[in-house]
Amino acid sequence: MRLRGRKGIREDIERQKELVVLNAKDYKGKWAELFGNNNPIHAELGMGKGRFISEMSKKYPNINFIGVDMYDELIRKASEKAKVAHEITVETEEDAVLSIPNLRLMLFNIEHIEEAFAEGELERVYLNFSDPWPKKKHARRRLTHPGFVAKYQQILNAKGEIHLKTDSQSLFEFSLNSFADMGLRMRNISLNLHVDGIHPDHVMTEYETKFAGQGMNIHRCEVVIGQEALSTHQEQLKQAAASALAAESKESAE
Numbered sequence: 001m002r003l004r005g006r007k008g009i010r011e012d013i014e015r016q017k018e019l020v021v022l023n024a025k026d027y028k029g030k031w032a033e034l035f036g037n038n039n040p041i042h043a044e045l046g047m048g049k050g051r052f053i054s055e056m057s058k059k060y061p062n063i064n065f066i067g068v069d070m071y072d073e074l075i076r077k078a079s080e081k082a083k084v085a086h087e088i089t090v091e092t093e094e095d096a097v098l099s100i101p102n103l104r105l106m107l108f109n110i111e112h113i114e115e116a117f118a119e120g121e122l123e124r125v126y127l128n129f130s131d132p133w134p135k136k137k138h139a140r141r142r143l144t145h146p147g148f149v150a151k152y153q154q155i156l157n158a159k160g161e162i163h164l165k166t167d168s169q170s171l172f173e174f175s176l177n178s179f180a181d182m183g184l185r186m187r188n189i190s191l192n193l194h195v196d197g198i199h200p201d202h203v204m205t206e207y208e209t210k211f212a213g214q215g216m217n218i219h220r221c222e223v224v225i226g227q228e229a230l231s232t233h234q235e236q237l238k239q240a241a242a243s244a245l246a247a248e249s250k251e252s253a254e
């Protein structure tokens with residue numbers, strides 16, 4: 001997605017100091033301080049126009065959300081969407097900088113994400129409809145390339161997870177292989193999310209609305225990164241297996 005900067009956009013986002021972070025590197029290791037609490041931090045990498053991150057921040061006030069994108073215009077659009085989602089009415093120039101306590105929009109290139117977050121500073125990374133970069137020679141630019149995933153591993157904490165959604169079958173295949181090659185555990189894999197049945201709390205992104213509306217399959221998976229998340233997942237699997245065995249032996253006894 002390429003957008004040419006429009007005069008005034010930079011000034012507009014610069015004015016929104018409470019919501020927009022232009023100097024993300026300065027907050028490395030200090031995001032909890034910026035939010036003023038130790039709630040988990042979830043980041044959407046490549047948020048586009050920001051519908052997902054706005055709605056998530058409204059729905060889950062006890063989680064801190066950061067929407068990351070590299071274009072001024074998208075940060076501005078996302079800030080407008082956030083204010084609508086949070087029902088902030090902008091009456092004057094000054095009001096435009098009103099803060100949303102659990103949301104920040106960060107202008108940043110994900111290629112250098114480890115320069116913006118310290119080790120274990122995030123609890124979840126959302127990759128929603130990331131650019132598929134279909135040409136093989138561009139594989140390194142895909143946000144699920146092992147080079148990127150290694151950076152996410154570094155900045156995610158013990159409960160860390162990556163949640164991926166995409167319409168692109170080729171990106172999905174590439175991503176699953178990438179995660180598997182890195183020895184990572186995947187769960188809740190869906191090749192057709194909207195047919196498998198979406199959870200009532202499911203929040204759609206702009207691209208998801210468009211592609212699902214066109215009848216395209218939406219692929220999704222969760223990747224368990226942190227040790228604590230992995231232990232919880234393994235415990236859940238053990239319990240599910242034990243209940244299945246118990247049900248089976250009860251059935252055969254009857």
Ligand SMILES: C[S@@+](CC[C@H](N)C(=O)[O-])C[C@H]1O[C@@H](n2cnc3c(N)ncnc32)[C@H](O)[C@@H]1O
Nearest residue numbers: 046047048069070109110111128129205206207
């Ligand atoms: C296809 S759009 C998806 C937007 C949104 N997540 C959705 O699902 O509607 C991908 C977004 O990722 C952003 N993006 C791609 N590469 C990026 C990078 N290296 N750093 C920051 N943003 C990036 C693009 O600017 C674009 O807004």
